[in-house]
Amino acid sequence: MALLEVDAIDVHYGDFQAIYGLSITVDEGETLAVIGANGAGKSTLLKTIAGINRPRVGEVRFDGANISGLAAHRRVPLGISLTPEGRRIFPSLTLEENLLVGGHTKRPGYWNLTTVYETFPLLADRRSRLGVHASGGEQQATAIGRALMSNPRLLLLDEVSLGLAPIVVENIYAALPNISAQGTTVLVVEQDVNQALKVANRVHCLLEGRSVLEGKPAELSREQIASAYFGI
Amino acid sequence: GGGSINTDTSTAPTTSASTSASSTALAGTVKIGFVSPQTGPLAAFGESDTFVINYMNDYFAKNPIVIGGQNYGVQIIVKDAESDSAKAAKAAADLINNDGVDIVMAAGTPDIVNPVADACEANATPCITDNAPWQPYVLRGKDGIKSTFHWGYHFFWGLEDVAATFTDFWSQVPNNKKVGGLFPNDPDGQAWSANVPVIVKADGYTVTFPPLYPNLTQDFTAQISSFKKSNDEVLTGVPIPPDFTTFWKQAKQQGYNPKIASVGKALLFPSSVDALGDLGQNLSTEVWWHPSWPTTSSLTGITPQEFCDLFEATTGKHWTQPIGYVEAMFEVAVNALVTNGSTDKESLAKTLSALSTDTIVGKVAWSPTAGPTSPTPNVAKTPLAGGQWRLTNGGAHKYELVLTSNKVATSEGLNIPLGGKEEALPVK
Amino acid sequence: MSKSLAGAAVTQTVKVRRSTRSSYVGVAVFAIAIAALAIGPFAFLTKGNQQNLVTLFTYIILGTMWNLLAGYGGMVSIGQQAFIGIGAYGIVYAADNLGVGPIIAVPIAMVISGAIAYLVSFLAFRLSGGYFAIGTWVIAEVIKLVTTQITALGAGSGISLTAFAGAKPEIRIATVYWMALASVVVAVLVTYLLIRSRLGAGFTALRDDPTAAATLGVHVTRSKRVIWVAAAMGCGLAGALLAANTLRVQPDSVYSVQLTAAMIFIVVIGGIGTIEGPIVGAIVYFALEQYLSDLGAWYLVILGSVAIIMVLFLPQGLWGLLSGKGRIQLFPTGYRLISGPPIAEGSKES
Amino acid sequence: MEWANAIVQGVLLGGLYALLAAGLSLMFGVMRLVNLAHGALAIVAAYAGLVLVQKTGMPPFASIVIVVPLMAILGWVLQRTLLNTALNRQALAPILVTFGLAVIIQNLLLELFTADNQSIDVGSLASSSIQITPDIAIGVFPLITFIVGVLVIGLLQQYLARTATGRAMRATSDDREAAELMGIDNKYVYSLATAISLGLVGIAGVFLGIRTQFNPTFGDATLIFAFEAVIIGGLGSLWGTLAGGMILGIAQTVGAQAFPSSGVLLGHVVFLLVLAFRPTGLFPKVVNG
Amino acid sequence: MTTTPLLSVRGLSKQFGRVITAEDLTFDVHQGEALGIVGPNGAGKSTLLNLIGGVIEPDSGSLMFDGQDITRLGAAERAKSGIGRSFQIPRPFTGMTVFENVYVGASFAGDTRGQAGYERSYQALETTGLLHLAEHRAGQLRLLDRKRLELARALATKPKLILLDEIAGGLTEREIPQLVETIRQLVASGVTVVWIEHIVHALVSAVDRLMCLAEGRILAIGDPSEVMKSPEVIEVYLGSTMATAEDI
């Protein structure tokens, strides 16, 4: 059964419509990659699932229940967790406190400080550093760890590899199967199509707020993806 | 524009001056401007003002005044000074130049009185003020140079009277003649500290006072130490009520127990004394006016006792001293207008300079020949007495003001009955 | 992103517009209004009107100065009363103690305000944000307390301005009125020209992000100091007018934090970050005061409520509303890029 | 000995400042909300205590038990109605809104209670003291104030630093939307913080009402000292606030001992000196945004 | 490419509390070259740019730029002497339009005012593909456009040396080559470039030399392909399966 069903949603910023009648389903345990050019509406989609944006039309269902009207903070206890674009680390908290805030809802599960530090040894060394002082990459790693701390059923990752050293990106993507193995469903937005194709079970390509291509990586050709990506 | 104050605290059915019963017979309306601190830290003075203004409005509504053989209504226009001297000056100028008042009045601390008087000088309008000792009124140029007035007429007692009253208190309770002075750095504190110590010296009292502190100081340890060190058995000063409370409680805590404490300003309003709890017992203060004053209003005929009763009945609060003085300003104003026979400002000012009125607070006379000595032109002196706050133990009010000194008033020809003898402060 | 970097490719066709049609209308309207106001005392303004206008002009100056500080300099000060007070004492000192005559005393008062502001800036500029706000308030308290220790200035009692003593009320009031009119014109114009100049762009940059502004060549501290001193001089000017209008200077009054509160109310009501906003705000604030102040405590309750409502529901202020969210600009300060060479294809896509 | 006494009294005064500043420290230091209504709200609490004591005859200290929850509810309501919206607006909005609030409160109090000076009567406790040396006596009431101040600060510090809710408060003040994404209900967290803050104002207000006489406009006088205590201490650090209160208190009393006319002035000067050398306060915990 | 060092960094050190972010850094940047900087997250790359740009002061060491000792100069003076930079986390002036943002750079550090300044700003916007947004409020820009604005502002200052901090992050695979081309043209026009980037294939294709920083120290510096092959660099930075330039 689908864990997440996004059903024909329209999302607006004021007068501007960013998403048009988009539908997406993600099955439990699956890893879905959403790709698309700049401004395609990827982040908007994730924010709508997390509850920061509300669809004007359509529904978002999680585990069968319509959550379209639910406030963002009420979705976290259900198991939805977003690593937002631009990291949004709490600057006046230490990195460890940032992680602890991530565990605010106290959902039980595999992830805790120890397991996060195992996955991101980079953070273990710098746990007492203030968020504001952390380098871009340290912030990114913290943002992912923070999202994991809520032991989500559905993890939404928005361009997590942005600004990370190649070795860290590699580690994160190496950790993804591990995350999935905990039963976590992952929806990843990625600029680096190759990365996305490597980790995803399924790919969705967005173009100007609409879904233009969907399928399993193996079944899609480069040309298909390129044309969907740029709308050529 | 301003408006006359009409609130439901007045005694009779309220009617504004302009719609009074006898308005058909009126030849015109005299406008009196009144600058009053209705809001802000000095609002306690404003409350007395409001009571008296309502009372006068009722009176004038029924009793037009006769100027030059014709009936005139009186309109009182009140402006809020917001307890701020710049606003007070602005209000006075506004009353003169926008509302076209014939006379301006103000009362209640030099902070209000001085700027209003300045504004009237500059805008050529007669100005009657009181409720501030005459020294801060007169000595306010740079370096305490005397100001000269053409339009301003002030009546009140002076610091020499306070000093005489206080020494009269002190002579009634044995002490070592060492006095501690608690003076703030404000117009009152400046004037008191410059005058009182010098005057009481003649009677053998030495006043030591630390340099003037700013109002709303949170801790008085330094002052207390100084008083303790010089073993001042007498305390005097002119702090604002919150500062006196802070000081007095700290003094008790830190073991400073003078035999007698005679303090101005902080003990003026009964509410401030009530708020001291039992610590207010036997604190003494100068008394400007009291129900027992053997006077009547030259305008309405009311006696001090009746006037205080009316205040208590109307407001439900303990009577206060400023109400007599505010009423007296109206007596003076009306007398001046009637004597002058016109509202012409220039001649009105001249009339004031020779005017003598037997008011509810005693004789007010600017003429150098009439009444108690006028220390300087444009200032008339009024009688002063002194009293002590005593717990009533279950009376109508927590404290009662008992008159214990009438020396100054008597010397000025007003015979005020004493209520008792000055007592020492309770030993803790 | 592949357009050539060679400078020669761009020709003189790049056009930037700095004034708008509404601004020409604005200039005309203002010029006429000022001319009319200047002859007012001879024609149609009573003494009372003139005094009221002095108050209004003072409010406009105060609002303009706080807007300069906060709206353009990003410095939220709640201690501007320091400079108002210095200006007020300055005019009394210069006119009465130095005997220079009130009209010369005004610029002297301004210079004193500016000089003290310059010195104070070395301390104040170490602080930022909320610290700066509270720090300026404390500095103002210090200046007040120091003033109350100076006997030549009347210490805690205050002092009266006697330079006008003996002057006929008509003459005095008209003199102060013209002084105020000239002051408000100069204050608004200088502020406008400052904001419109290249420095102005630097100020706005600075307010939004000091670090980024510095890396683009804006001297952060130097620019902030220019604003700070200019605003202090403006406040000193307002203080001098206040003293000339009320004739009595009392420390608790001229150093009252309520004055800064009034400045803030004016800017909030009118709208922050435009030249027009504080003017509109001052007019509204003045009108509220005129018509409601007889209500005593209730007037202040209403004023407080108006401020809250404005902040919460009309953050751009009345001018933001009147100008159609900035479409009408009487005092434009921006740079509108209106034309250039045909846009190359590669650069259009994003 | 006079100097020793000045220091002792300064410490006690510092306790009062710290007590007054505790709620402010929470709102200013944690929520970045410069609450200019703090002083006025303390006076509201003082009047609440006064009315309770006068109307029911309950002992003054017992009135705190009722005043604190009342103030907390008021805080909750204020946050839900005005302050939350203010925090969503431009950076200036909270300063302006709380300033407007202060003006409104003062004048409503004036209408309700008149300008009369009032005080909450604690009888002989107000004047009793403990003699330490012949020259040094510690007032019982100032001592109680001091102890309560230290306790309040200590508990609040522990709460903020150690509990998840405290952490959530700090996170929310950094980035509301991101906190929302962590499952934190920012409205709840802020309302709670304001409620706690006003509850503390409640305690401070009653103590202020006992200590001296107050009237509707009295709050402003102490507001600046409370702010100074918070800032000297450094944002977000409650212990810093306590230290700040002490430094200020001692600066004022010792300053007054040396120059009796300038105690308050010297307190301000010390405040400015601290900031000249430590522009972010002595123990900043929070990034000054 | 000449061999005159435009910028010489000598013994530069910076420590935040116990965190050493620059330790005795010594290297030259030559006139007209493009120097790439890579290194693990938190290695001190952005800090190094901040030190060169004058946003933070070094604990010790010195900086010579264009024959002048700039160690004691503030950020604004350095900008005026010809050092332009972009910030990793964009810092637009949110209250100004995009055009005005750029004009600040042109008129202050670039010292070209009026018409010349407008033209310079126009050109910078065109180069970075922001022209169509010129009249938009900078606060309303999306992340990517904010990054472009960083570059545009820096270009408008007419820099001799431009410091770029991760400007390619978030670009699509198609946009990256365009950016690389822009940088190449920049270098060709005589501007010296120091460029931090984690998208290694983009960086390598544009720079003449590559420096790898780790824990505030220089791990390797030299020919890009040499540096990339260095085992230490692979160990701390690149990892085993380095994603190479593999365009769609």
Ligand SMILES: Nc1ncnc2c1ncn2[C@@H]1O[C@H](COP(=O)(O)OP(=O)(O)OP(=O)(O)O)[C@@H](O)[C@H]1O
């Ligand atoms: N807060 C906002 N207000 C107005 N418009 C917005 C806002 N956020 C995004 N948009 C617009 O919505 C559209 C979709 O944006 P979104 O951020 O979802 O795209 P994206 O696919 O995530 O792009 P990117 O790859 O650049 O992150 C864009 O045109 C963008 O300009």
Ligand SMILES: Nc1ncnc2c1ncn2[C@@H]1O[C@H](COP(=O)(O)OP(=O)(O)OP(=O)(O)O)[C@@H](O)[C@H]1O
């Ligand atoms: N003010 C500061 N106080 C304490 N530590 C700091 C401060 N500024 C930076 N740091 C630390 O210094 C280190 C270097 O930071 P810097 O931003 O230079 O890294 P970077 O190499 O640019 O990393 P990234 O590639 O992730 O952007 C980081 O570990 C960071 O946490």
Ligand SMILES: [Mg+2]
């Ligand atoms: Mg996105």
Ligand SMILES: [Mg+2]
């Ligand atoms: Mg970096």
